[in-house]
Amino acid sequence: MTLSVLIAESRLKPPRSRRSLEKELTDLCSLWVRKKAGGRCEYHERLWRAYAERRVLPSAAYIGCDPVIQGCHKITRSNKRLKFDERNLFAGCSGSNCFFGRNPRGKEIWGTVWRELWPEDVAYLERVKGQIAHYNRGDLALMIYDFKRKLSQSAMSKEGT
Numbered sequence: 001m002t003l004s005v006l007i008a009e010s011r012l013k014p015p016r017s018r019r020s021l022e023k024e025l026t027d028l029c030s031l032w033v034r035k036k037a038g039g040r041c042e043y044h045e046r047l048w049r050a051y052a053e054r055r056v057l058p059s060a061a062y063i064g065c066d067p068v069i070q071g072c073h074k075i076t077r078s079n080k081r082l083k084f085d086e087r088n089l090f091a092g093c094s095g096s097n098c099f100f101g102r103n104p105r106g107k108e109i110w111g112t113v114w115r116e117l118w119p120e121d122v123a124y125l126e127r128v129k130g131q132i133a134h135y136n137r138g139d140l141a142l143m144i145y146d147f148k149r150k151l152s153q154s155a156m157s158k159e160g161t
């Protein structure tokens with residue numbers, strides 16, 4: 001579907017609520033990062049790599065991996081600017097997501113842990129995290145379109161192989 005078709009179609013339908021667009025975008029972000037990771041837990045992959053390279057992390061970070069993979073955020077999803085930013089997302093197991101999202105000790109060390117595991121993203125995320133983000137419905141629809149395009153392209157490239 002091209003962008004012009006998408007725009008033409010959207011004119012025929014009643015406008016969607018911001019809430020419904022945000023919900024779809026949240027689901028697509030999660031789907032896309034999990035697909036991109038090929039079902040692997042990127043948290044534990046990076047954790048074991050750091051361990052092999054003798055990089056020291058807080059001992060509480062060495063929790064067990066869980067088979068359920070979820071879309072996770074480096075900087076909390078309450079940051080509106082970074083909630084749908086691919087560089088702020090990764091595929092992580094529910095065990096790590098739950099520990100760093102809810103456990104007081106996990107929450108305390110998460111800032112140190114993600115910066116150690118994703119050093120290539122630190123400068124970018126620090127730079128943009130304070131930017132004001134007022135995504136209107138058009139912005140959200142465009143991001144939805146973009147994630148759908150990436151998902152369908154990755155499905156096509158898999159069929160081709």
Ligand SMILES: [Zn+2]
Binds near residue numbers: 041043066093095096
């Ligand atoms: Zn894991």
